[in-house]
Amino acid sequence: MDILTGFTATQVFPLAELEVGKHFYWQIGNFNLHGQVFLTSWFVILVLVIASLLATRNLQQVPGGMQNFMEYALEFIRNLAKDQIGEKEYRPWVPFVGTLFLFIFVANWSGALIPWKVLRIPASELAAPTNDINTTVALALLTSLAYFYAGFRKRGLGYLAKYIEPTPILLPINILEDFTKPLSLSFRLFGNILADELVVAVLVLLVPLFVPLPVMALGLFTSAIQALIFATLAAAYIGEALEGHGEEEHE
């Protein structure tokens, strides 16, 4: 701890301070909340809602401006869902997959583009909501629930039959998959975003000017890719649950 305080004391730039694993706690009843995560996530939600309002405020047959942009986003999401889930079933899942993509994308980019650290809060620092493990695990668990829901709704209890397909020997592996899916989803996102922010922070700590810029640009790229990967995988899991093995139609 002495080393850390010594390190930060010598800092000229307050921006370059590095805080990991500290949280700005809010207490509600017996529960602890990470305030900094909620503050930035509200910002992200606000951005998305305002963008949606702007896009749909005055719907035109020939889209322009914001409507055009958001229609482009929607078509992108629809194509993503259609590719993974299939033409017939994708429509009800567009909101889930789309919200996953938009929320993670805007959250990641807000972390990479907005100098949150300028805004001081009593403890910790503001950053992308996705660099908190709680957020990513929440999203990953929702994805798990979503594909279980999709499977059971489509095939009822017959969904459980997929655990012994193609042979009952694979039962443990099939069960294990249900745990590894959310685990890998959440840790991939969490690790990438946190690592990106850490690398940028450490580089800024060492060389405050120019040198971190390429890494920041790379961070933007990673952020976008991670949002795409999360949404694509979620859609793929849902599609897999819907598809089944027994009643596969060959078209």
Add this chain to the structure above:
Amino acid sequence: MTLWTILLAAEAAGESGGLFDFDATLPLMAVQFLLLMVVLNALFYKPLGRAIDERIDYVRGKLADERERRDKATAIATQYEQALIDVRREAQATIAQAQADAQQTITTEVQQAQQTVQQQRETAAREIEEQKAQAYQALEGDVEALSRQILEKLLGPELVK
């Protein structure tokens, strides 16, 4: 750098805080996300999706309409062309007919005229022949009379029978 990782690990192991500090943030974040999904569904996915679908329907409908109209126009054009060809053929037939008629008339009239001319010439020739014959007869009579007179004059009337 190693110092940092050690520090991170030390902090993560602490009783409160750390990288893997799960608490009520997780369920609340999930609820918040679901709420965001519902809100965005009402504000974004549904209206914009409807707009896109309506536009697709509109364009498809227009396209089908236009295709139908184009087909109709092509059909009418071919019909016109057919009618034009028919009319032209008819006109040509009429012209040919008229020409043939005219030719026929000319030929008959020329033949008639030639016949008439021929007849008239023959009649005239016959008349001339008749008159010539008459004239010869008359002349012969005259010659007879004259020669008799000459004989009478020369030989005397008693010698002449």
